[in-house]
Amino acid sequence: MSVIVLAGTIGAGKSSLTALLANHLGSQAFYESVEENEVLPLFYQDPEQYAFLLQIYFLNKRFANIKKAMQEDNNVLDRSIYEDSLLFHLNADLGRANDIEVSVYDELLHNMMEELPYAAYKKHPDLLVHIKVSFATMLERIEKRGRPYEQLEFDPTLYNYYKELNRRYDSWFENYHHSPKIQIDGDQLNFVENPQAAYQVLAMVDKKLAEIREG
Numbered sequence: 001m002s003v004i005v006l007a008g009t010i011g012a013g014k015s016s017l018t019a020l021l022a023n024h025l026g027s028q029a030f031y032e033s034v035e036e037n038e039v040l041p042l043f044y045q046d047p048e049q050y051a052f053l054l055q056i057y058f059l060n061k062r063f064a065n066i067k068k069a070m071q072e073d074n075n076v077l078d079r080s081i082y083e084d085s086l087l088f089h090l091n092a093d094l095g096r097a098n099d100i101e102v103s104v105y106d107e108l109l110h111n112m113m114e115e116l117p118y119a120a121y122k123k124h125p126d127l128l129v130h131i132k133v134s135f136a137t138m139l140e141r142i143e144k145r146g147r148p149y150e151q152l153e154f155d156p157t158l159y160n161y162y163k164e165l166n167r168r169y170d171s172w173f174e175n176y177h178h179s180p181k182i183q184i185d186g187d188q189l190n191f192v193e194n195p196q197a198a199y200q201v202l203a204m205v206d207k208k209l210a211e212i213r214e215g
């Protein structure tokens with residue numbers, strides 16, 4: 001039973017590649033809760049007030065998605081549970097969560113990770129696919145997608161938030177060792193509009209999955 005997770009900063013292309021990959025593998029895509037997420041706009045309006053609540057919201061939804069995704073082979077998850085912690089710790093470092101909230105979150109996450117139902121013998125995904133994008137591309141994509149509360153006009157301090165998040169993703173990916181991993185160059189490969197680039201990305205994932213299956 002294999003589960004594939006997508007990773008990457010805001011606007012990297014995770015949802016787009018999740019759809020492409022699930023379609024290619026004939027499996028189901030599991031997306032992050034965004035449209036129906038009532039906490040997300042509140043967080044962008046007032047991060048100090050809502051960082052902790054948003055984190056609990058995402059953790060709960062992520063766990064529910066993982067449980068569902070595990071029921072069939074090759075399902076694809078849009079963002080890993082590990083990145084939630086990366087985002088929360090960035091927010092905590094910016095003073096948007098206090099020490100008690102951080103330790104409650106870290107302990108809850110640890111506790112939930114122990115219960116992850118990937119399989120009786122396996123607590124991690126089979127493959128993590130990281131889409132790396134430059135800061136300039138990240139800003140372009142966020143603008144292109146156009147969620148109002150994510151725009152720099154909505155809050156100019158988002159510029160530094162996005163810059164630091166993108167920077168932290170590099171070392172996060174280097175230090176990620178829970179499963180096999182590959183990196184896709186999201187600046188160069190326009191897998192959304194260019195079928196050749198999409199073919200290239202899917203071939204990379206197929207090759208890695210074949211390697212994993214051969215052991």
Ligand SMILES: Nc1ncnc2c1ncn2[C@@H]1O[C@H](COP(=O)(O)OP(=O)(O)OP(=O)(O)O)[C@@H](O)[C@H]1O
Binds near residue numbers: 009011
């Ligand atoms: N490789 C790519 N080339 C060109 N455009 C892309 C690429 N990947 C994504 N996009 C575009 O960038 C925007 C953001 O993509 P997407 O919603 O898939 O990102 P995401 O990583 O899921 O973001 P978030 O974490 O914020 O939900 C969309 O408008 C999408 O069409």
Ligand SMILES: Nc1nc(=O)c2ncn([C@H]3C[C@H](O)[C@@H](CO)O3)c2[nH]1
Binds near residue numbers: 032034040051054058
């Ligand atoms: N603070 C915070 N913690 C998370 O765990 C988290 N996961 C996603 N997001 C935000 C990023 C995009 O705006 C939007 C879609 O990815 O939701 C998060 N924000």
